Amino acid sequence: MTKKLDNLIEAxxxxxKAKKWRKIGIVALFNTVVGLNIxxxxxxxxxxxxxxxxxxxxENEVFDYDFNNDGINEKVVVTYNSxxxxxxxxxxxxxxxxxxxxxxxxxxxxxxxxxxxxxAMQKMxxxxxEYYPEYSKNIQPNETRYITIYGDNKNNDIIFDKVKFxxxxxxxxxxxxxxxxxxxxxxxxxxxxxxxxxxSEKPEILFDMVSDVANSNTxxxxxxxxxxxxxxxxxxxxxxxxxxxxxxNPTTIKGFIAGSEDNVSERGFYWNKMINRIExxxxxxxxxxxxxxxxxxxxxxKPLSRDKPSKKDxxxxxxxxxxxxxxxxxxxxxxxxxxxxxxxxxxGEENNMLKIETPFYGGPYFIEKxxxxxxxxxxxxxxxxxxxxxxxxxxxxxxxxRNPETEKxxxxxxxxxxxxxxxxxxxxxxxxxxxxxFTRPYMTFTRHARAGDKTLPGRSDLTIGGSAKYAVxxxxxxxxHGIPVGLxxxxxxxxxxxxxxxxxxxxxxxxxxxxxxxxxxxxGWINADSKIKDRDNTIPEEPVIAVVL
Numbered sequence: 001m002t003k004k005l006d007n008l009i010e011a012x013x014x015x016x017k018a019k020k021w022r023k024i025g026i027v028a029l030f031n032t033v034v035g036l037n038i039x040x041x042x043x044x045x046x047x048x049x050x051x052x053x054x055x056x057x058x059e060n061e062v063f064d065y066d067f068n069n070d071g072i073n074e075k076v077v078v079t080y081n082s083x084x085x086x087x088x089x090x091x092x093x094x095x096x097x098x099x100x101x102x103x104x105x106x107x108x109x110x111x112x113x114x115x116x117x118x119x120a121m122q123k124m125x126x127x128x129x130e131y132y133p134e135y136s137k138n139i140q141p142n143e144t145r146y147i148t149i150y151g152d153n154k155n156n157d158i159i160f161d162k163v164k165f166x167x168x169x170x171x172x173x174x175x176x177x178x179x180x181x182x183x184x185x186x187x188x189x190x191x192x193x194x195x196x197x198x199x200s201e202k203p204e205i206l207f208d209m210v211s212d213v214a215n216s217n218t219x220x221x222x223x224x225x226x227x228x229x230x231x232x233x234x235x236x237x238x239x240x241x242x243x244x245x246x247x248x249n250p251t252t253i254k255g256f257i258a259g260s261e262d263n264v265s266e267r268g269f270y271w272n273k274m275i276n277r278i279e280x281x282x283x284x285x286x287x288x289x290x291x292x293x294x295x296x297x298x299x300x301x302k303p304l305s306r307d308k309p310s311k312k313d314x315x316x317x318x319x320x321x322x323x324x325x326x327x328x329x330x331x332x333x334x335x336x337x338x339x340x341x342x343x344x345x346x347x348g349e350e351n352n353m354l355k356i357e358t359p360f361y362g363g364p365y366f367i368e369k370x371x372x373x374x375x376x377x378x379x380x381x382x383x384x385x386x387x388x389x390x391x392x393x394x395x396x397x398x399x400x401x402r403n404p405e406t407e408k409x410x411x412x413x414x415x416x417x418x419x420x421x422x423x424x425x426x427x428x429x430x431x432x433x434x435x436x437x438f439t440r441p442y443m444t445f446t447r448h449a450r451a452g453d454k455t456l457p458g459r460s461d462l463t464i465g466g467s468a469k470y471a472v473x474x475x476x477x478x479x480x481h482g483i484p485v486g487l488x489x490x491x492x493x494x495x496x497x498x499x500x501x502x503x504x505x506x507x508x509x510x511x512x513x514x515x516x517x518x519x520x521x522x523x524g525w526i527n528a529d530s531k532i533k534d535r536d537n538t539i540p541e542e543p544v545i546a547v548v549l
């Protein structure tokens with residue numbers, strides 16, 4: 001089988017070169033078409049197999065294959081279409097039941113694949129075979145199961161062997177489940193428990209599955225989890241009385257987890273999504289500079305204490321520390337909130353309003369021509385090489401260093417973080433592309449003053465409540481910083497409840513929290529050899545852009 005498959009793949013490559021990819025052999029085709037649109041819906045194929053199965057806008061290929069090695073071939077129908085050399089498909093497996101071939105499984109994948117990536121397709125074909133014993137467990141007569149197999153989130157434009165700091169880098173960098181409370185890992189859907197997972201643990205998702213059985217709305221996740229002695233994201237080391245690190249024996253187990261929204265959340269390190277957003281920003285910058293257009297940033301850094309309640313726009317941003325962008329020059333139509341430090345370019349004027357475009361929110365939008373609310377981004381003179389990608393949904397962050405020669409992105413460090421949440425006196429971390437303003441060695445925060453407290457100048461109601469190590473200002477009062485603690489705190493911040501929450505829920509007031517050693521490294525990377533100082537602040541000479549998904 002393997003030799004035949006390899007031969008067909010090689011034949012397929014030659015035909016691809018001749019632009020005749022539609023003529024690839026059947027098994028090679030099966031190997032190629034397993035890429036599909038994300039969140040692809042199952043096709044409405046008949047329950048019983050027939051020779052005239054067809055779906056409008058798609059092509060079919062049919063072959064036999066014995067997935068469970070019982071001597072009886074399953075009937076496999078590959079239904080596919082293609083757009084711009086990317087193929088989408090659904091693989092339907094009919095099993096013999098009572099002398100009839102009945103639709104039992106429909107397998108899709110979570111990504112598209114280029115028709116030129118045949119070896120990658122072979123790996124995906126192998127997963128269909130590899131996971132068959134799992135997604136076929138406890139199958140009922142006349143039941144159809146719909147399976148989505150998850151692939152690797154990495155791509156060839158990202159370099160992973162240049163990581164410079166990994167103290168808090170998790171081993172699982174793909175799709176995972178965040179356990180909100182606790183969950184049982186089962187041997188099969190509705191089967192016996194093989195393990196119990198606790199709060200914040202993150203098993204990797206291999207595939208998910210739903211069924212057409214009546215009254216069965218449960219999505220099942222088939223996951224892999226390596227249980228260590230301590231699964232906290234801080235990765236504490238256990239030591240004996242002599243200070244020697246005690247070696248742990250990790251145990252890797254696989255099983256099903258019921259996908260209740262109350263108990264689990266699907267997350268991941270979405271490398272492709274991060275790079276796609278970064279490339280949008282860099283292409284925007286490159287296009288503007290080649291057209292000799294100036295780049296600007298919003299400068300709207302007002303105290304949050306003066307903020308008024310506002311609604312989120314369609315990008316998820318509120319009006320705090322932002323200016324309003326209008327879709328019409330007469331200030332009518334839809335409005336968006338454009339946060340402080342947002343990158344944009346001016347493309348004209350109309351009705352005494354500036355007409356602008358942004359990389360993240362698009363455009364055109366109209367903003368008031370008000371002095372002090374924007375300024376030129378003087379240090380952006382070419383494509384930017386340093387990016388910080390923050391994903392509030394997954395509570396993940398990655399630092400990327402672009403190599404100008406290869407135009408590939410090197411991963412510098414990656415970790416879990418804590419971003420902002422909406423609430424009384426707190427704000428969600430804004431979404432957008434922001435030019436880093438400065439760094440400094442500390443971050444102070446305030447609280448309401450009590451009797452005997454030393455209050456702030458001009459604010460008799462506030463006093464310094466505590467501090468965190470290091471600060472990176474990226475938008476308004478949104479900073480990247482270390483673990484916040486009280487002024488009299490002693491000990492390790494790793495042992496605080498705040499540290500334990502990193503990588504779990506949105507919990508900050510707007511900022512992005514990090515472990516102390518992580519943010520120390522990040523500040524050094526941002527500053528590089530910059531000599532530009534403003535009191536305690538260091539302004540990076542080389543531009544660094546934070547992209548918040």
